Amino acid sequence: MEKEAYYILLYYCYAPIQDPEAYREEHHLFCIQNNIRGRIIISGEGLNGTVSGLKADCEKYMEYVQGDPRFADTEFKIDTHHSHAFSKINVRAKSEIVHSGLRHIDPKIRTGKHLEPREFKAMKDREDVVILDVRSNYEHKLGHFKNALRLDIENFREFPEKVKELEHLKGKKVLTYCTGGIKCEKASAFLLDQGFEDVYQLHGGIIKYGMEAGGEDFEGKCYVFDNRVAVEVNNVNPTVVSECHICGSRSDRMVNCANPTCNIHVPICEACGWEYEGACSVECKEDPEKRPYNGTGYYQKNINGYNPYKGFYQQPNKDRIKSALNVKSNS
Incomplete structure (x- = not known):
């Protein structure tokens, strides 16, 4: 097997899902059948995930997601790896695809202007700009953009309260960033809701910035939510800050x-x-x-007794699960 035979996919998509639990089961089953592992959240507002698998399996997975008209514009950040980055598949239905408490905010209606990595790079050092890290303490302590304003929060749900401390920045251009872009969708939308007028977000987050702009001036490493824990971003002027x-x-x-x-x-x-x-x-x-x-x-977490089919609650899915088991046993 080739050295980097696996993909790691990071993605999200805000799109209405009428029956999140039913789609969760369908999505979970597809992942099992195609040996996709990772963490995926399904809610009425969309989906959010980080998964790993063999390249061919991940290609099937991306086709599956984007083949659904609701998620056709989903953008995947793709990294290569020598093995699975997760030990199992976990697909959950939750009230939000990233816990913020801002359920009244809909990024599909209004959010900060998206900046591609090179646009972000060109703007970030201007005097009228503030770079705002919307991630948690343990993430930005490991790595962050040079001169970024880093909030003292343990969880993203604390972000709305912290915005009260940023009133003095309302005359600035605020450039928000996070790992893959998802937190910025609601963070930048909430800033606009609170009276900030010139708000932007780094499209694709730190991960895409590293891939497309060399990671320049990102200091330290980027915390990721898989078995790699931390990844290199900056291949221009790297440093250690933690x-x-x-x-x-x-x-x-x-x-x-x-x-x-x-x-x-x-x-x-x-x-x-x-x-x-x-x-x-x-x-x-x-x-x-x-x-x-x-x-x-x-x-490594103890996965003795792990059953990927555990969690299928709805009676009508029994036939689909039996079919999937037969496919797996015959493959």
Whole structure:
């Protein structure tokens, strides 16, 4: 098998879905049949996902999504990888495709002006511009655009409250950005709703900026929500901005605390990793439940007993599930 035989797809699409639960089951079944793994959210306002699979399987998946007229304009950010980036498939129906609490905001009606990566690059250093990171603390601490305003939030749902602190920026051009673009759809729309007049968003987010504009002036790495954890973005003027949680030295080596009760995800340098046996503190190092440390700080979730068909609730789908099982057993 070739070295980079897999794709990792990052995407979202705002489009009305009348019966999210029924579509969730259909979508889930397609993923199982085509060996697609990852995390997908389905709601009445659209879909949002990061998935992985063999290149041919991902091509089928993209055709499946874009073949539905509702999602025909879905844009996929495609990266290559040597293996699956997920251990299983998880498709959920939720009230929003990204939790913001801004259910009254519809990006299909009004949102910030989309800037392609090269347009964003050309504007970001102007004196009348503010670059606004709308991601959470653990994300922008690992990496962010040079001179970006970074909000102190643990979750995106805190963003609306934080906007109250940005009143003094209403005379500026506000350029929002996030990992793949989805948070900016509602973030920029909400800024407009709150009286900001000149609002933009980086189309495709940090990931597309790295692919199409070389990642220039993105400092550090980009946090991603798959088994890779962090990815390189900048191949022009890269730097490390995150600090070891224990000693404070520069490090972008992300580690899950070896104490499963704690399990925080923070940068820990290699030296401290070995000294603290993968734990984030003395207390966690001494915890009797501490997991053995193998030098990576990554702990594969226990998927014993994992059943990809678990979660099919509706009775009419039994025949489809049996059919899918027969296909799988005969392949």
